[in-house]
Amino acid sequence: xxxxxxxxHNLNISFGSGKNVFKAVTDISLSxxxxxxxxxxxxxxxxxxxxxxxVLKLLPANGRAESGSIRFDDKEILQMTxxxxxxxxxxxxxxxxQDAIAxxxxxxKVGIQITEGLKYHKQMPKSELRSVALSLLEQVGFHNxxxxxxxxxxxxxxxxxxxxxxxxxxxxxxxxxxxxxPTTALDVTIQRQVLDLIADYKIREDASVLxxxxxxxxxxxxxxxxxxxxxxxxxxxxDVFTIFNNPIHPYTKGLIGCIPSLESDRERLKSVYDYTFxxxxxRGRKFAPETYSMESKVYHAPSSLIEVEPGHYxxxxxxxxxxxxx
Amino acid sequence: MIVRILKxxxxxxxxxxxxxxxxxxxxxxxxxxxxxxxxFLYDENEVIVGVAPFSPKDMPPFGTDxxxxxxxxxxxEGAKFTILITLVIAFLRIFFALFFSLFHRKSKSTFFDDIVxxxxxxxxxxxxxxFMVPLFVKDATEPMGMMxxxxxxxxxxxxxxxxxxxxxxxxxxxxxxxxxxxxxxxSLGSKKPYVYYKHVLPELSSKLLLLFAQQAIQTLILLxxxxxxxxxxxxxxxxxxxxxxxxxxxxxxxxxxxAGIIGQSYQKLLTAPWIILVPLSFFAFTIFSINLMIQGIxxxxxxxxx
Numbered sequence: 001x002x003x004x005x006x007x008x009h010n011l012n013i014s015f016g017s018g019k020n021v022f023k024a025v026t027d028i029s030l031s032x033x034x035x036x037x038x039x040x041x042x043x044x045x046x047x048x049x050x051x052x053x054x055v056l057k058l059l060p061a062n063g064r065a066e067s068g069s070i071r072f073d074d075k076e077i078l079q080m081t082x083x084x085x086x087x088x089x090x091x092x093x094x095x096x097x098q099d100a101i102a103x104x105x106x107x108x109k110v111g112i113q114i115t116e117g118l119k120y121h122k123q124m125p126k127s128e129l130r131s132v133a134l135s136l137l138e139q140v141g142f143h144n145x146x147x148x149x150x151x152x153x154x155x156x157x158x159x160x161x162x163x164x165x166x167x168x169x170x171x172x173x174x175x176x177x178x179x180x181x182p183t184t185a186l187d188v189t190i191q192r193q194v195l196d197l198i199a200d201y202k203i204r205e206d207a208s209v210l211x212x213x214x215x216x217x218x219x220x221x222x223x224x225x226x227x228x229x230x231x232x233x234x235x236x237x238x239d240v241f242t243i244f245n246n247p248i249h250p251y252t253k254g255l256i257g258c259i260p261s262l263e264s265d266r267e268r269l270k271s272v273y274d275y276t277f278x279x280x281x282x283r284g285r286k287f288a289p290e291t292y293s294m295e296s297k298v299y300h301a302p303s304s305l306i307e308v309e310p311g312h313y314x315x316x317x318x319x320x321x322x323x324x325x326x
Numbered sequence: 327m328i329v330r331i332l333k334x335x336x337x338x339x340x341x342x343x344x345x346x347x348x349x350x351x352x353x354x355x356x357x358x359x360x361x362x363x364x365x366f367l368y369d370e371n372e373v374i375v376g377v378a379p380f381s382p383k384d385m386p387p388f389g390t391d392x393x394x395x396x397x398x399x400x401x402x403e404g405a406k407f408t409i410l411i412t413l414v415i416a417f418l419r420i421f422f423a424l425f426f427s428l429f430h431r432k433s434k435s436t437f438f439d440d441i442v443x444x445x446x447x448x449x450x451x452x453x454x455x456x457f458m459v460p461l462f463v464k465d466a467t468e469p470m471g472m473m474x475x476x477x478x479x480x481x482x483x484x485x486x487x488x489x490x491x492x493x494x495x496x497x498x499x500x501x502x503x504x505x506x507x508x509x510x511x512x513s514l515g516s517k518k519p520y521v522y523y524k525h526v527l528p529e530l531s532s533k534l535l536l537l538f539a540q541q542a543i544q545t546l547i548l549l550x551x552x553x554x555x556x557x558x559x560x561x562x563x564x565x566x567x568x569x570x571x572x573x574x575x576x577x578x579x580x581x582x583x584x585a586g587i588i589g590q591s592y593q594k595l596l597t598a599p600w601i602i603l604v605p606l607s608f609f610a611f612t613i614f615s616i617n618l619m620i621q622g623i624x625x626x627x628x629x630x631x632x
Contacts, residue, residue, distance in 0.1 A: 097513075116514050
């Protein structure tokens with residue numbers, strides 16, 4: 001049995017049908033090892049959330065996994081029936097969504113929402129459900145869980161709602177947590193609390209985390225392995241130290257370059273678009289895809305992830321195709 | 327939610343009007359001094375000075391119809407049939423539409439939506455007329471009894487209203503199911519029946535109330551239109567009016583619902599307009615009351631949101 005908890009191989013996800021097919025994710029491969037945190041980083045629209053939803057088979061009605069495989073705990077997710085998936089969702093894999101306001105039903109008490117997963121996966125009486133929910137609320141840092149249990153989402157702050165989502169996600173002690181930009185809508189002090197809660201759970205339960213983010217600061221602090229995504233493709237991957245010490249792909253360099261530094265001179269903060277693709281490429285091959293923006297022209301010539309050093313992969317255009325440079 | 331809605335004055339006014347009308351319809355013989363017919367008007371010497379129909383001025387408060395029947399008692403008598411049948415039809419439309427929307431929403435079914443959209447441009451009164459005429463032919467050859475006829479007619483009126491509602495509900499359910507908190511619930515392993523029962527239906531419930539009220543209005547208008555086309559709920563019979571030298575056939579409603587009063591006398595619109603205007607006014611006041619109730623529900627929902 002491998003140490004890999006989640007393995008995605010050559011996954012392709014499309015939306016729409018007929019002439020209006022849109023490829024959201026192209027040929028993605030990634031893995032999350034047991035007890036580790038893998039970060040999937042990229043700009044909005046790069047396909048991070050779609051990838052994470054496909055792991056739970058919760059893609060929107062017009063989306064589908066065209067090809068590839070998603071293996072969780074040596075079981076093929078894409079072959080599973082809806083009934084089999086219901087047993088896995090929340091119980092073995094759970095998800096923390098980015099928009100806590102929209103992810104909680106405004107007309108239902110938060111305590112009831114926390115017990116939803118427990119109702120399905122653990123057969124327990126109502127009174128026990130309540131006591132488990134209260135203990136979960138305590139675990140995520142609420143000092144007055146009984147009061148919070150009976151509150152509606154609109155009565156809680158953004159950080160509190162996010163903690164409720166974490167309580168929901170960890171209620172059945174899943175092996176894998178997918179955290180889809182869990183700190184996007186929060187201020188920095190609350191961000192830290194929320195990320196620490198996820199990290200604590202990971203250590204306590206020896207669980208794994210797939211962290212979806214666009215913040216390299218978060219990646220640096222919490223991730224073991226990093227996958228950089230743009231336009232539905234992974235362009236660079238490696239362990240967190242390699243990616244920070246020796247980024248090769250210009251897009252990765254751009255993302256890291258955007259992090260403000262206290263030591264550097266006070267100048268305009270750079271954006272990822274200030275970093276241009278290097279014409280020289282890498283060892284005679286151009287970086288793929290050609291441009292950062294999904295709206296701009298992207299070369300669709302075949303490209304693949306090349307291992308430039310052990311465990312460090314960079315996406316380059318294939319040699320046999322165009323774009324070979326001197 | 328019900329308590330919040332009952333606190334809205336508009337809702338309360340509309341609700342009380344309709345409830346009072348239904349109660350009066352059942353119990354008016356016990357609380358009023360009923361004199362249902364006045365065919366002739368006499369002077370102090372017991373000499374006939376007038377023949378029905380009488381205007382509201384001659385026979386307050388609403389006058390009489392061609393047969394000398396007081397319109398006050400006619401509308402009170404017909405209120406229970408008209409309003410209760412309307413409410414039952416509106417309820418069944420919502421019930422069946424919701425049932426089909428919940429259990430028949432595998433695909434987007436644009437073909438079904440296209441057909442429904444096309445039928446929306448056909449006046450419902452014409453559709454109802456087309457379906458009901460064969461029923462009257464059958465009833466004339468093999469009488470089926472008033473209650474059976476009412477049930478079949480109601481089913482036709484329910485059937486006409488269901489497809490557009492299925493389209494509306496399906497769209498509504500699709501938009502609710504696309505909400506983030508539904509995806510979040512599914513991500514915890516929730517099953518579809520639970521999600522529908524705990525999340526979709528409660529979200530839909532406020533809209534159900536509104537749609538129910540709207541359907542009641544549509545049904546009332548449809549009944550009024552059918553009355554003009556001489557299609558009466560509960561069937562009709564033909565009687566001969568006039569004297570032996572000038573007999574004219576007239577179709578009268580057996581159940582006495584308001585549309586029947588309109589339908590059997592609309593030829594008298596110019597000579598005795600009150601016969602038409604009184605039941606029409608009751609239709610209008612009932613619709614106005616339902617509109618007030620809708621307004622109250624909407625106010626309650628707005629205050630709930632803020």
